[in-house]
Amino acid sequence: MSELYIGLMSGTSLDGVDGVLADFTAGQMRVLQHCSAPFPPELRAELLALNSSGSDELHRAALAGNALAHSYAGVVQALLSSSHTAPTAVRAIGAHGQTVRHRPQEFDGTGYTLQLNQPALLAELCGIDVVADFRSRDVAAGGQGAPLVPPFHHAFFGQAETTLAVLNIGGISNITILDPAPNTPVLGFDCGPGNALMDGWCHHHTGQTYDDAGQWAASGQINQPLLTTLLSEPFFAKPPPKSTGRDLFNAPWLAQHLHLFAALPPQDVQATLAELTAQSCAQALRTMAPACRVLIVCGGGALNTHLMQRLAHHLPDCQVQSSDVRGLPPLQVEATAFAWLAQQACLRQTASLPKVTGAQGARILGAIYPA
Template sequence: MSDLYIGLMSGTSLDGVDGVLADFSGQSPQVVGHASAPFPAALQQELLALNTASDNELHRAALAGNGLVRIYADVVHQLLKASKCPASAIRAIGAHGQTVRHRPQEFDGTGYTLQLNQPALLAELCGIDVVADFRSRDVAAGGQGAPLVPPFHQAFFGQGGQCPAVLNIGGISNLTLMGTQADAVRGFDCGPGNALMDAWCLAHSGAPYDNLGLWAASGTVNPALLQRMLQEPFFAKAPPKSTGRDLFNTSWLARQLQGMEALPPQDVQATLTELTARACADSLLREAPDARTLIVCGGGALNLHLMARLSSALPMCKVTSSDVFGLPPLQVEATAFAWLARQAMLRSTASVPKVTGAQGARILGAIYPA
């Protein structure tokens, strides 16, 4: 039986879809194909709007899910065409969907997490089994439902007894801490990743993100604003913990900026970049002070100024891109969802109670047969 899987990821940054074709027949996953597609501006704006309460949400969310899945299907077809691989050779697609609400353990004690997706439509468009809805089983078991990638980080980066820390900087940042045993892996969300930086950059420069961090590097960190933002209670909360745009959004930023509206925009960008670096560095220093290698993936790994600020905050630690370990930063999460799909198809657990706080390890994902 084939051991080829496709992983699809559209993260909190809302910049588009990354997909990989991964081969799991060897000792560690091998990416044999990568494709991506940007979000059309209208879909991007709708997905962002659906992060907060608004009119006619159910109807709009359903149509946004359809639009998202058509982009997913386009990425799948790109992968199949480039690899000259028939759909019948792919065991399954792991499709995470687009998180628009993440409120585990809130309201009634269980809470919920919501990813827009239409996995049945994806199975129909691609003719391949689809695994989706990875978070809800963990939430049902009393967990945070996030982060989901630490066991994959352990499987890929923890080879040969190595125990590096892995930092994923997407819209939100999350940290994986490894041990010498597979069940020793820990992980949690650190706070904002690119989400606030991207939103500020778009609003004040018109660019969707701060390319290489050059705009932030042209500004000066404002100590008062930084300290105000670091007072957010989430940062002091002990793991397991997760977060999203429900907390770290433009309304949150506007509250932090009250009375400081006259700050030069580039100084705010510099301070937001420093906030992300500090939130990540402080998390590592608090939870794994002996870590000597930090592997960074996600879009934040391409922000050279952010990487420099991380290195400055972690002088005892070698901060390096996942590229050095054979997996480019923009392929790590998509590969993780290919791995998660494989775990579901094998009926193997993929959640880690130490990471999410769930009552036990669970098989994650719902399967939609082709």
């Protein structure tokens, strides 16, 4: 049976879709092809708007899910064409969907997590089985439903003789701590904002969807009083398991802290937001794994030169390196993780870590939509 899987990821940065064609034959993990596609501006705007309550949400969300499925299908077709792979050779597509609400354990004790997606439509468009809805089973079992990538980080990066950590900086940042000692559980949790606040501020003031290499942030000065105010958010002091999203770290959250700092130059706010991400991630690592000496960074944040320099500044005893050094480029890690999660679902293998999410036990994640 084929051990080729496609993984698709569109994260909270809302920059578009990353896809990989991965080969898991004989226990190996090898990316055969990678493809990225930006969201059309109107879809990006709608997905961002659906992170907040608004009019006619059910109708708009359904249509946005359809549009997302077509974007996913375009990436799948590009992967197949460029690798000369037939759809029948791929066992399944792992499609994460677009998170627009993430409120685990809230309201009624169970809460919910919501990823816009139309996996049935994607299966119809591609002629390949689709695995989707990865988070809800963990939430149903009392967990956070996030982060889901630590078991993949362990499978791909975990063969080391020393403690290492994997930091994914997408819209939200999450960290995985891998200790080589026998029977030591994998740890993982969300640290706080990754690129989301920086991207939003940059777009508002420059018209660019992100701060290329962090150049704009590097041109500003960190404002310590503002940074102290931002770091007073209770989430940062909360012990894991914990997860977060745009439900908390969004433009209104930033605005409520900025009202006393209205006179600050925009580039100084950007520098302070980059420092917020760097310090919150560094503090999370120092608190949970003070002996860690290697930090592998993936996600779009790994391409932000200024942010990587600030991380290295705050972790002088730790080697901060891009996941590229470990054989998997930063923009391929999460997509590969969802290809791996799709494989686990097809094999009926559990793929959640209760120590990470706080769930009552390990669960098989994902619902399968046959082609």
